Amino acid sequence: MSPTAARITAVDTHDIRFPTSRELDGSDAMNPDPDYSAAYVVLRTDAADGIEGHGFSFTIGRGNDVQVAAIDALRAHVVGRSVGELCADPGTLFRDLIGDSQLRWLGPEKGVMHMAIGAVVNAVWDLAAKRAAKPLWQFLADAEPAWLVDQIDFRYITDALTPEEALELLRRGRRGAAERAARLREKGFPAYTTSPGWLGYDDEKLTRLATQAVADGFTQIKLKVGADLADDTRRCRVARSAVGPGIRIAIDANQRWNVAEAITWTKALAEFDPYWIEEPTSPDDILGHAAVRRAVAPVKVATGEHVQNRIVFKQLLQAGAIDILQIDAARVGGVNENLAILLLAAKFGVPVCPHAGGVGLCELVQHLSMFDFVALSGTTDDRVIEYVDHLHDHFLDPVVIREGHYTAPAAPGFSATMRPESIARYTYPGGTFWAADLAQQKGEAA
C-alpha cells in the first residue's frame, strides 16, 4: 500500500492510574492524595511502517474514566482519516474537533472535552514527528514559519496577536536556530525540581532532598505552600537554610487562596526571598492575579497549569497579571493551541516556564520549550522547565536530566509512548496491580 493511502484504523483508549497517593508524592494544599493518571490514547494505522501516534490527558485519579469517555467521543472524527493528510496538517483535525458543535457545548474550549482534544491532537503530532523521524522539538523548529502560523486558530486572539505578527516572530526566531539547536543538544534546557517540596514531606526529607537538588546541579527548587502559614514559614526557613542564598526557591499555592489572602500570605513569606508565587488564586481570575502581582512585587506571579485555553492566557498577558507563563502540554487543545500560547508569550515578552511532573508531562512539554528556545524566543534566560523525579520509567523514551538540565530528546516523536507492560499493570481497574489491590481491599473489608 502506498503511504498516502494509509488511514487511521483505530483510536484505542486506556484508563491508567498509578498509586502515587500512598507515598504522598505530589501532595499539595489543594490535592492531598493524587493518584497520577493518564487517559491514554493510541492512534493505529494500516501503514506498512506500523508507526502509532500516542497521546494522553493527565488527571489525578477519580475522573480518569470520564476523561477516557471524552476521548472516546472524538473517535468518529479520527478513524478513517488519511494518515498523510493528517500529519501534513494537524490543524485541520484540531479545527474539526473544537468545531464539533454538539461536543463544543460542553466547553467551549475548556475542561474535560478540551483536554480530550489535546490528547488526540498531541497523538497526531507524535505520529507526524515519528513519521518524519524527528523528535517533535526539531520537527517544529524545522517547520516553515508560514506552515506553523497555519496550524494556529487565531479566533479570539487577534486583538493581541495577528497572523502577520506571528509570522514575523517566527521568522525572526529562525535566525541563528541551527546554532541554538547545536547548543541545546550539547547542554540541554534548564530545569528546576519540585521533588523536595511536597506538602506531605517532613522537614528531614525536605532538607535531604533540597540539599541533594543543589548537589545535582539544580539552581531552582519549588515548595508547596498554602495549607498553614506557620508550617510554610518553617518549611521555607528549612529550605532556604538547606540551599543557601544563591538558589531560587519558587512557592506554589495550587489555587488555595482568595486574592487578599494571597497577598498577605506571600508577603509573610517574603523574608525567604521566594522567586515566584505560583497559582496564588483561581486560574480563571485574571484581574485577581493582576492585583496579587501589583501587591507582592518583587516576588513574581506565575500561573498556567490550569489555564484552560489561549483566550485566558491572552487576557492574563493583556492585564499584566503574570510575570511567568506556565504552559502545560496536556491541559489545552494540544500542540496547535500551545503554539498560539508560546507566540502570545513571545509577543508580550513574558518568559515561559512550563508546568510538568504528574505522569508524562515532563516527557511532553520539554519539546515545546526546546522549540521555543531554538526557533521562537531564542533564549533560555529565566526559563526553566519543572522536573519531578517519578514515573519516568514507564515511558519508552523517558526524560534525561543532566546537571540540572533536560537533555534534548533524539528519538522521533513526542516522547509520549508508554511501555506496554506499564499499561497492562496499571490499567484501572482490571490491570494486574489494581486487580490484586482491589481484591486485597475487599478481603480486608470482609
Ligand SMILES: [Mg+2]
Ligand atoms: Mg503548580
